[in-house]
Amino acid sequence: MNSSALSHALLSISLAFAAVLLTNSGEAAEPTSEPQPLRVMSYNIRYGTARDGDDAWVHRQEPMVKYLKESKVDILGLQEALAFQISDLLEGLPEFKRSGVARDDGKDKGEFSPLLYRHERFELVREGTFWLSATHEVVGSKGWDAMLPRVCSWTELKDKSTGKRFIAASTHFDHMGQEARAESGKLIARRLKELAADLPVVLVGDFNARLASDPIQNVLAKPDSASDWRLVDAQGVSAKKPTGPTATFNGFKAIPEGDNKIDFIFVRDFVVLDHVVENPLTPAGRFVSDHLPVIANIEFPKESVEK
Template sequence: MKVATFNLCCDVAKDGDIAWSVRLPLIKRIIREEAFDVFGAQELVPHQLRDLNMESPYAHYSLFRDGGETGEAISIFYLKARFDLLETGHFWLSETEQVPSFYEDAAFPRTCIWVKLLDTQTGNSFYVYNTHFDHISSKARTYSAELLQKNLPQDAPLILLGDFNSTRQSEAYQLLNTTFQNAGETNLQSTYNDFSLDEKNHEEIDFIFTQQFHVEQFYVVTKTFDGLFASDHYPVVALLSL
């Protein structure tokens, strides 16, 4: 089963090389060529989510961070032909998890969503979690990691995807890495590219963590298209089996 996490960058430019109208076909091409079975996406504003979902072989479970239908969403996409949706859920990365909210000095409300899927090819069921940690507050990121440690099941197969805005040296990463397996443990490739080949701003901040899965392959899709970037993050991909 091929899974990925892909921060698609919210629609911040109306023209130029990073406009959504330019990037959307590149994103769709990557998804089609890589043939993800399941992938988590971050930073989708409403029209981006609609555009991505048109004529798509994927179903999705999504949540906008304000709890309504505006702002940015995170989503879990899964192939309709392969998976049955068994359960869904979500919580905010705050001290009031069940209502739209944010933690102390975080810049925005941050969320975590999850689905329980049945793989009709294998008969196995498993959980997929997707999240996007705050980009400003390290304290909020650490709290978010602690919350995931508390809320995620400890006795079931699961995949944790996301943009954690955290490097391997951070406390948030260290907490998660003690609880879950980093599918890209030996990865040396940056996942954030800043829409540039200049590596001075590149970082590895997007991860795939697993529990009870075997990691068969891991890689980062670093392709560009005649100098154009699909997003300011590269897709992070793992081939997993139970």
């Protein structure tokens, strides 16, 4: 073989090898890691302008940041959070980003039910907020007999290490309107089914209602008879025995006896590994909020198909 032919042959081999490398590098770019559990929390943090004396936000901010950092959650759904409280938390928790808007103006006026997520682990795919009313796309709308506007903020997240996607949502039902709570349950089930389709879902919130009540049962019911789509209570399907108090509202006074749980985590197409209600305290021995945080470790089912 002369030198020209040899050079041509070597060039052809080099180009073919480069093509293989490009193909393989393209495949390697796809996430292939085994899914890791997601640690999810629901926490009503008590609105920060309340005149709560020794339990005012100024006394609770630092203990709450410390608790949340130590809890090592991946996704945090808050309720009653005002804009300045979210800023305070994110300043102390820079590993998180926020999704969600305020209920009064769809921007920053009034309370949020936001989601905070670890931005190094998750990529934001899409997000939104709807109002708990018959006109759920109307910003600031009040539903049925509700005293205040209420929202559900949701986000579609993608786990960067696996490529798996899911919907996370946070909400806070009205504390006065009985009809509003019942109708809000139906609306949330219907809207999350529309938004998620076949994606797994985790919904957290302060529902101002107990598990056996109509509002919660409406959340857990099938949105339509033609589908098997439905949410389940994470505590009820936990692989390990749930731990912690059976009530979640303390009113800055005491944890009541009996089953008085109004803060929940609901899931669809997730395996619930464990479920706990915790009771964080300030250095002064006071409650960090007038609600207790609810935490669940969840994971994608083994047969779950990557979206």
